[in-house]
Amino acid sequence: MGGPGHTAPVPTLRRRGASAYAALLFMVVAIGVAAVGFVGSAAPAGAQGEAAEGIRGTFVNPDDGGKPVEGVEVVVRDEAGKKVGTAISGEDGKYSLDLPESGNYTAELLVKSLPSGVRLTDASKTKLSFRVLPNQHKPLIFPFGKDTRKVVGTWDKLPATLLDGVRLGLIIAMCSIGLSLIYGTTKFANFAHGEMVMFGALVTWFLNQRAGWAVIPAALVATVLSGGFGAVQELGMWGPLRRRRAGAFGMMTVSFGLSLFLVNLYQYLYGARSQPYSQYAIQEPLFTLGNSNVPPRVIATIVLSIVVLGGVALFLQKARFGKAMRAVSDNGPLAAASGINTDRVILWVWVMGSALAGLGGVLNSLDQQVQFQQGSNLLLLMFAGITVGGLGTSFGAAAGCFLLGIAIQLSTLWVTPSLKNVGALAVLIVVLMFRPQGVFGRRERVG
Amino acid sequence: MDWGFIGTQSISALIGPMAVFYILGAQGLNLHYGYTGLLNFGQAGFMATGAYGVAICCASEAAGGYGLPLWVGFLVAVVATVLLALLLGVPTLRLRGDYLAIVTIAASEILRIVLRSEALEDFSGGNSGMAGFARSFYDANPFTNGRRYELGPFSYLGKDLWVMTVGWGLIAIAAVLTFLLMRSPWGRVLRSIRENEDAVRSLGKNVFSYKMQSLVLGAVMGAAGGVVLALYQNLASPDDYGTKTTFIAYTALILGGAARVGGPIVGGMIFYGFFAFMQVTASQAAKADVLPRSIMDSVQAGIVPFLFLGVVLMLLVVFRPQGIFGDRREIELDG
Numbered sequence: 001m002g003g004p005g006h007t008a009p010v011p012t013l014r015r016r017g018a019s020a021y022a023a024l025l026f027m028v029v030a031i032g033v034a035a036v037g038f039v040g041s042a043a044p045a046g047a048q049g050e051a052a053e054g055i056r057g058t059f060v061n062p063d064d065g066g067k068p069v070e071g072v073e074v075v076v077r078d079e080a081g082k083k084v085g086t087a088i089s090g091e092d093g094k095y096s097l098d099l100p101e102s103g104n105y106t107a108e109l110l111v112k113s114l115p116s117g118v119r120l121t122d123a124s125k126t127k128l129s130f131r132v133l134p135n136q137h138k139p140l141i142f143p144f145g146k147d148t149r150k151v152v153g154t155w156d157k158l159p160a161t162l163l164d165g166v167r168l169g170l171i172i173a174m175c176s177i178g179l180s181l182i183y184g185t186t187k188f189a190n191f192a193h194g195e196m197v198m199f200g201a202l203v204t205w206f207l208n209q210r211a212g213w214a215v216i217p218a219a220l221v222a223t224v225l226s227g228g229f230g231a232v233q234e235l236g237m238w239g240p241l242r243r244r245r246a247g248a249f250g251m252m253t254v255s256f257g258l259s260l261f262l263v264n265l266y267q268y269l270y271g272a273r274s275q276p277y278s279q280y281a282i283q284e285p286l287f288t289l290g291n292s293n294v295p296p297r298v299i300a301t302i303v304l305s306i307v308v309l310g311g312v313a314l315f316l317q318k319a320r321f322g323k324a325m326r327a328v329s330d331n332g333p334l335a336a337a338s339g340i341n342t343d344r345v346i347l348w349v350w351v352m353g354s355a356l357a358g359l360g361g362v363l364n365s366l367d368q369q370v371q372f373q374q375g376s377n378l379l380l381l382m383f384a385g386i387t388v389g390g391l392g393t394s395f396g397a398a399a400g401c402f403l404l405g406i407a408i409q410l411s412t413l414w415v416t417p418s419l420k421n422v423g424a425l426a427v428l429i430v431v432l433m434f435r436p437q438g439v440f441g442r443r444e445r446v447g
Numbered sequence: 448m449d450w451g452f453i454g455t456q457s458i459s460a461l462i463g464p465m466a467v468f469y470i471l472g473a474q475g476l477n478l479h480y481g482y483t484g485l486l487n488f489g490q491a492g493f494m495a496t497g498a499y500g501v502a503i504c505c506a507s508e509a510a511g512g513y514g515l516p517l518w519v520g521f522l523v524a525v526v527a528t529v530l531l532a533l534l535l536g537v538p539t540l541r542l543r544g545d546y547l548a549i550v551t552i553a554a555s556e557i558l559r560i561v562l563r564s565e566a567l568e569d570f571s572g573g574n575s576g577m578a579g580f581a582r583s584f585y586d587a588n589p590f591t592n593g594r595r596y597e598l599g600p601f602s603y604l605g606k607d608l609w610v611m612t613v614g615w616g617l618i619a620i621a622a623v624l625t626f627l628l629m630r631s632p633w634g635r636v637l638r639s640i641r642e643n644e645d646a647v648r649s650l651g652k653n654v655f656s657y658k659m660q661s662l663v664l665g666a667v668m669g670a671a672g673g674v675v676l677a678l679y680q681n682l683a684s685p686d687d688y689g690t691k692t693t694f695i696a697y698t699a700l701i702l703g704g705a706a707r708v709g710g711p712i713v714g715g716m717i718f719y720g721f722f723a724f725m726q727v728t729a730s731q732a733a734k735a736d737v738l739p740r741s742i743m744d745s746v747q748a749g750i751v752p753f754l755f756l757g758v759v760l761m762l763l764v765v766f767r768p769q770g771i772f773g774d775r776r777e778i779e780l781d782g
Contacts, residue, residue, distance in 0.1 A: 187545075189545050189548065189549060191488075191552075241765065246765075248486065248544055248545055248548075249480065249484075249486055249544075250764050250765075250768065252486065252488070252545065252548055253697065253701075253760065253764045254760075254761050254764050254765060256488070256690075256694055256697075256760065257694070257756075257757045257758070257759075257760030257761035257764065258757065258761060259757070260691065260694060260753060260756055260757035260760065261754055261756075261757025261758055261761070262757070264750050264753040264754045264757065265754060267750055268747050268750045268751075268754065271746075272746075376690075380552070380553050380556055380557075383549045383552075383553060384553060387546070387549060387550075391545075391546075415566075416564065416565070416566040418560065418564045418565060418566060419560070419561065419564050419566055421557060421560060422557050422560065422561055424553075424557075425553050425554060425557040428550065428553060429534070429535075429538055429550065429554075432538040432539060432542065432546065432550065433537065433538040436538070436541070436542050436546070
C-alpha cells in the first residue's frame with residue numbers, strides 16, 4: 001500500500017491538476033493533430049512477442065488521405081551511440097524493432113528513405129530521444145504532412161475547458177457553503193476553512209493508501225469525520241470565543257493561527273509531495289470533447305456535486321431546520337427571540353459546512369491528487385467567489401463561486417495557467433468597487 | 448546537540464537582519480491595526496513590492512533588471528507600495544473591516560503568484576527570484592564585509608552588521624514617526640476611528656481619507672522591511688512574502704503589544720529570537736537524531752517552528768490580546 005508500485009506510474013500530467021489540464025489539453029491537441037501520421041497506438045504492434053522491450057509505430061501520410069507509407073527506415077542507437085538496429089515500415093505502414101534492454105535510446109528517421117511526396121511535418125525533427133521502460137514497446141511518433149496545428153484554435157479547446165470549469169466551480173461552491181453559512185450566522189470569516197477541505201482529502205488518502213480502504217467508503221468516512229471535526233472546533237473553540245464576545249479581528253486571527261498550525265501539521269504528517277488515490281487516477285476516457293479525453297471521474301464529480309448542492313438548497317429552502325439556519329444567518333437576535341436555539345443551529349451549520357468542505361476536498365483531489373496546500377489555495381478562490389456573489393448570502397455565494405470557477409478555467413484559454421487566479425482577484429476588486437454587496441447581495445447588508 | 452551554537456544563533460537572531468525585517472512589517476501593522484483598527488492581512492504583499500521595487504530596478508541588465516542606482520530603486524519601491532495601497536484601499540476602506548482583510552490577503556497571495564510566474568520570468572525572475580542588485584550597498588559598508596564581529600554572545604558578519612545598522616536606523620525612524628504622529632491631532636483621529644468610526648464621521652472628519660493615509664504609511668513601513676530583507680539576501684524571492692510572513696509580523700506585534708510604539712520592536716525581537724531558537728534547535732535535533740527519523744526528519748524539523756507559530760498566535764489572541772506592554776482597554780479581543 002502506498003508503495004512505489006502504486007504511486008510511481010500514475011500519470012504525472014495529472015499532478016498539477018486543473019492548471020496542468022490546459023497544458024495537457026494543448027499537448028493532446030498538438031500531438032493528436034500533428035500525429036495523424038501515427039495511427040493505432042493502442043493496438044499492440046505486430047506479433048513480436050518474444051522480446052520484452054522494443055519500439056513500434058505506424059507511418060501514414062495525411063497529405064494523401066492517410067495512406068500507409070512503406071519502406072521508411074528508422075535507425076535506433078543506444079546511449080553510447082552504437083547502432084541497435086533498423087526498423088523498416090511494411091505494407092501497412094507499421095514498423096517495430098526489439099531492443100536488448102530498457103534504457104535511453106535515440107531513433108533517427110532516414111529522410112532519404114521517404115518516398116517522394118511524403119515529408120516530415122518538421123523537417124528538422126528527424127531524431128527522437130526516448131526512454132524505454134522494462135516490458136515496454138515504446139510508440140514513436142514522427143509526424144508527417146503539413147502542420148495542421150493552426151487549425152486548432154481557442155474555440156476547439158473551449159468545450160473541454162468549460163467542462164473543467166464547471167467541475168472546479170461546483171467544487172468551490174460546495175466547499176464554500178460552510179464558509180458563507182458560518183460567515184452569515186456568526187459574522188466570522190474563517191481562514192481555517194481551507195484546512196477543513198484538506199482534512200477530508202487527507203483522511204481519505206490515509207484510509208485509502210495507508211489502511212487499504214476503497215476510495216468510496218474512505219471518502220464517506222472522511223466526510224463524516226470532517227463534520228465531526230467542525231463540531232469539535234465549534235464546541236471547543238469558536239463557541240466559547242463567541243461567548244467571550246471576541247470580535248472580527250480576534251476570531252479571524254485565531255482562525256489564521258489554526259490554519260497555520262493545521263497546514264503545517266498536514267505537511268508534517270503527509271509531506272509536500274502530491275499523491276493520488278489508489279483508484280480512479282487512471283481511467284479510460286468516457287468520451288472525447290473537442291480534442292481532449294474526459295475521464296468518467298470528471299462526470300461523476302459534476303453529477304455528485306449537483307446532487308449535493310441541490311440537496312443542500314432544498315434543505316435550506318424547505319426543511320424546518322434549514323429555514324432556521326437561514327433565519328439565524330439573516331438576523332441572529334431576531335431568530336433567537338422567535339424561539340430558535342441559535343447555538344444549536346450554529347453547531348449544525350459547522351457540522352454541515354465542514355462535511356461539505358471535506359467532501360469537496362475529496363472530489364477535488366480525485367482529479368488533482370492530494371497536495372497539502374490545496375486547501376489554502378482554494379480558500380482564496382472561495383473568498384473571492386463569496387465576496388463576488390455576496391458576502392453572507394448562501395445562494396448568491398454559491399453562485400458566485402460556481403461562476404468564478406468557470407471564469408478561472410476559461411481564462412486559461414488566453415493566459416498562462418499559472419496566472420489564472422489573478423483574474424479572480426481582478427474580478428473581486430472590480431466588483432467591490434462598483435457593487436460592494438456582491439452581484440447577488442442586497443445593499444443593506446454592507447456596513 | 449550543540450547548545451552553545453544554538454544559544455549564539457538565537458541570541459544573535461534577536462536583533463539580526465531577519466528580526467529587523469519582521470519588526471518593520473509589524474510597525475506598519477501597528478499603525479494599521481493597533482492605532483487605526485484596519486485589518487490588513489496582506490502586509491507581506493507590501494513588503495514584496497518594497498523588495499521587488501529595489502530588485503527589479505537595481506539588478507544589472509544581465510540579471511534581468513534595469514541597472515539603476517540604489518536610490519532610484521528605493522524611490523520606486525516606495526511609489527509602487529503607495530500605488531498598491533491605494534489600489535486595495537479605494538474599494539475596501541469604505542466597507543466593513545473584514546472586506547479589507549479578505550482583499551489584502553488575496554492581493555498579497557496573487558502578487559506572490561504573479562511575481563513567481565514563469566510568464567513574467569524576464570520581469571521578476573520567476574520562482575527563483577531576482578538576484579544581484581546589492582553590490583553598491585555593500586560597497587558602501589563601513590564594516591569589513593567578510594569579517595566576523597563578536598561582542599559577548601552576539602556574533603555577526605560585517606555585511607550583516609551593515610544591514611542591521613541601516614535596518615535599525617529605519618526602525619528608529621518609523622518608531623519616532625509613529626510616536627510623534629500619535630501625539631498629534633492626526634493620531635488622535637486615527638485612534639478615534641479605531642474606537643468608533645461613526646462618531647468620528649459625525650464630527651465631520653473624512654474617515655476614508657484618514658484610513659487611507661494610515662494604510663499607505665503602514666504599507667511603506669512594511670516595504671522598508673522588504674527592502675532590508677532584499678538587501679540582506681541580495682535576492683528578492685517570491686516565497687519570502689507568503690501569508691506566513693504577514694502572520695509572523697502580527698504575532699510579533701500582538702506579543703509586544705499593539706498600539707504601543709515599542710510593542711512591535713520588543714515583540715519582534717522576542718518572537719524572532721524564539722522562532723530562530725526553535726528553528727536551530729529543531730534542525731540540530733534532526734541532525735543529531737534525537738528523535739527517530741520516522742518521527743522527525745530534517746524536512747519535518749523545518750516545519751516545527753511554524754507549528755509553534757500557529758499555536759502561539761492562537762493562544763496570544765485568546766488569552767493575552769494586549770501582549771506584554773499593551774493596554775487591555777485599548778486592545779480588547781472584540782477590536
